[in-house]
Amino acid sequence: MTIRTAKLTISLVWMAGAIPLLLILIVRQLAGFYETDPKVAWTWAAQYLFPTLTLIGGAWSVASSAAEDTPMSSTVVVWGAILLSVFYIAVLYLILGAQAVSIQPAQTIFEQSGLYLSLLNALVVGWLGKFFVESKR
Amino acid sequence: MRSCAVVLSVSLILAGMAAPAAAARSQSPNQLTGKLVRVESDLLAACRWAQAKSDDALRSRAEALWRQRNRIVGQLTRERAERISRLTPACRMRLARVMRGTSTAAAPVSAPQAHWRFGSRGGSVWHAPSVSPGVDLRPTPGLEPSPAAERPPVIATIEAPAPPEISDLFPWPPPTPSTRRSFSPDVLVDGPSAATLGDTAWRLEGLLRRAEFDSWGYFRAPGGFALVTRVERLDGETGKQLAGDQRWSDRVAYASISPGAILSAIFATSRPRGYYRVFVFLVTDDPPMTRPAGAAETFATASRWAMFGRSSLPNAIRTQPVTANHELIVLVYEFEKVQGGETTHYSPSRWSLDHHLETLGLSFKQRP
Numbered sequence: 077m078t079i080r081t082a083k084l085t086i087s088l089v090w091m092a093g094a095i096p097l098l099l100i101l102i103v104r105q106l107a108g109f110y111e112t113d114p115k116v117a118w119t120w121a122a123q124y125l126f127p128t129l130t131l132i133g134g135a136w137s138v139a140s141s142a143a144e145d146t147p148m149s150s151t152v153v154v155w156g157a158i159l160l161s162v163f164y165i166a167v168l169y170l171i172l173g174a175q176a177v178s179i180q181p182a183q184t185i186f187e188q189s190g191l192y193l194s195l196l197n198a199l200v201v202g203w204l205g206k207f208f209v210e211s212k213r
Numbered sequence: 214m215r216s217c218a219v220v221l222s223v224s225l226i227l228a229g230m231a232a233p234a235a236a237a238r239s240q241s242p243n244q245l246t247g248k249l250v251r252v253e254s255d256l257l258a259a260c261r262w263a264q265a266k267s268d269d270a271l272r273s274r275a276e277a278l279w280r281q282r283n284r285i286v287g288q289l290t291r292e293r294a295e296r297i298s299r300l301t302p303a304c305r306m307r308l309a310r311v312m313r314g315t316s317t318a319a320a321p322v323s324a325p326q327a328h329w330r331f332g333s334r335g336g337s338v339w340h341a342p343s344v345s346p347g348v349d350l351r352p353t354p355g356l357e358p359s360p361a362a363e364r365p366p367v368i369a370t371i372e373a374p375a376p377p378e379i380s381d382l383f384p385w386p387p388p389t390p391s392t393r394r395s396f397s398p399d400v401l402v403d404g405p406s407a408a409t410l411g412d413t414a415w416r417l418e419g420l421l422r423r424a425e426f427d428s429w430g431y432f433r434a435p436g437g438f439a440l441v442t443r444v445e446r447l448d449g450e451t452g453k454q455l456a457g458d459q460r461w462s463d464r465v466a467y468a469s470i471s472p473g474a475i476l477s478a479i480f481a482t483s484r485p486r487g488y489y490r491v492f493v494f495l496v497t498d499d500p501p502m503t504r505p506a507g508a509a510e511t512f513a514t515a516s517r518w519a520m521f522g523r524s525s526l527p528n529a530i531r532t533q534p535v536t537a538n539h540e541l542i543v544l545v546y547e548f549e550k551v552q553g554g555e556t557t558h559y560s561p562s563r564w565s566l567d568h569h570l571e572t573l574g575l576s577f578k579q580r581p
Contacts, residue, residue: 100480107482111554169479176481181553 079211080144082154086204087132089158093165094129097121100172109175110182120186124168124193127201128161135208149210157207164200167193242289246297249285252278253299259308275311379523379530382432382439384514387493388506390544391562392569396577398496398539404578410437411531413496413541424573427461430522436498437539438530443519447488449549452564453572454490489548490569491515498538508558512548540580545569 077085101121105114148154171189175182259275286294300308399407400416407413414431417440421429432439445454446462454460489512495501506514545566547559562569570576 100482103482109482109484170475173475173478173481175553176478176484177552179553182484184553 077148077151077154078145079148082148082157082207083135083144083211086154086157086161086207087136089161089165090129090132093161093168094125097125097165097168097172113183116183116186120189123190124197127197128164128204131201131204131208135211144211153203153207153210157203160200160203164196167196245285245289249282249289249294249297250299252282252285253297256282256300256308259311272311275308279308279312379431379433379438379527380521382434382441382493382495384504384506386501386504387439387495387544388511388514388546388558389503389560390493391547391559392566393503393542393544394566395500395580396541396543397580398535398541399578400541402576402578407535409531410496410533410535410539411526413535413539414438414440414526414531417494417496417541420575424575428519428524430519430524431526432522433530434495434497435501437496437533438526439496439522440494441518441522442492442494444516445490447490447547449486449488451572452488452568484551484554486549486551486554489516489550491518491546492569493518493544493546495542495544496539497542498536498540500540500542503544505560506558508548508556511546511558512550512556515546515548541577543570543577 098121101117104110105117110117171185171193175185178185180188256275256278259271259278286298289297398410398413399405400413400420404416407416418429421440421442427443429440429442432441443461445460447454543566545562547562547564549557549559
């Protein structure tokens with residue numbers, strides 16, 4: 077797998093995960109799902125979704141080089157980044173799903189998810205950072 | 214001469230002791246009623262105060278007020294005292310706790326015992342809708358308690374009435390219902406007149422059994438009783454009670470965890486919601502005003518009401534005659550509860566009272 081293909085794959089995974097998630101949040105807000113407090117939903121998204129998207133966007137904003145067509149030196153970093161991203165996005169979706177069935181208010185679920193999402197997010201951003209730095213070498 | 218003076222002095226002392234009692238006896242019932250209301254207002258304020266703290270000043274004040282109240286109650290008829298009294302069971306319990314603190318060593322009492330000790334003669338009495346704030350609880354000159362050494366133990370000073378067989382409907386006045394209407398206490402459209410409150414209760418129970426109600430609870434109400442049904446879940450479209458066990462579930466049931474269920478939850482744009490209903494059948498000769506209350510608070514009360522009440526009517530109420538002033542007031546409380554979200558108490562109701570009664574196959578005799 078070349079560096080370009082790996083970058084593209086990771087970016088696609090995140091786009092495919094983030095765009096529907098944002099759409100769900102928008103539709104839920106419009107439908108009054110979050111009642112009088114939709115702000116907490118967007119604070120949650122800004123905290124746990126946008127840092128990674130910004131990282132990926134930043135990596136793409138750097139001009140591509142010929143080295144991107146060379147194979148990745150470590151496939152573990154690539155597949156690790158992809159699997160970790162998929163797992164993280166799945167957790168984000170589970171949190172959205174839980175809000176529809178839980179007896180707890182959505183706001184509480186968002187707040188409580190911060191306990192584990194902070195750790196996972198740090199792991200994902202760190203791993204993706206490593207991938208993008210290594211791909212530039 | 215000296216013996217004459219002694220006799221005269223003794224006579225004057227005796228006359229002096231008898232005079233206040235005679236004066237008290239000569240007070241009219243209306244005066245006594247006014248006094249009782251004033252004393253109980255102070256006692257209610259003491260209850261409220263006791264929620265936050267319990268100190269010697271409060272204890273002394275509560276004891277003095279309680280003695281004064283007992284003196285007044287002793288001069289009134291039991292019925293009149295019961296009718297006037299506004300002390301809630303919770304207030305009595307709180308007062309008992311406060312006053313028990315003074316004489317624990319002399320007369321240790323358990324909480325339930327203390328509770329009954331502070332009831333009025335012959336049972337518990339009616340209670341107040343609210344406590345008037347701002348009442349000064351500091352001991353007043355006229356009500357100074359006796360010194361601690363002279364203070365009699367609680368057991369000696371407080372009457373020990375029979376424990377109440379049934380609780381008062383709480384909160385009182387009841388929360389504003391979604392809809393309500395008055396009917397005849399005879400209940401049945403083509404039945405004979407109800408002679409006693411027991412007849413009315415028995416007829417109501419019969420109708421509830423026919424409507425397949427799971428359970429209900431009785432409370433005391435002024436001049437009668439209140440029968441509260443268990444919270445029922447309704448169909449949000451038709452306003453009809455759900456079938457089977459779903460009718461008695463106060464939570465929305467979910468499908469098992471399956472990929473389809475998870476996907477539908479993720480893409481859900483609204484939370485599950487349930488529609489609920491509670492009936493209160495109030496048989497009283499003194500129809501109350503209702504008080505507005507928060508939706509969540511009212512739902513929390515309504516969903517526990519039936520289980521807190523007595524399963525049957527006590528004999529003392531059952532044998533009371535139905536008078537021309539009695540009426541059966543049907544109060545319906547409708548709620549919409551979003552799972553994990555806000556609760557709505559429909560007031561006015563979403564469905565009419567007739568619709569609610571029709572869905573259960575109930576009909577009541579109109580008032581003359």
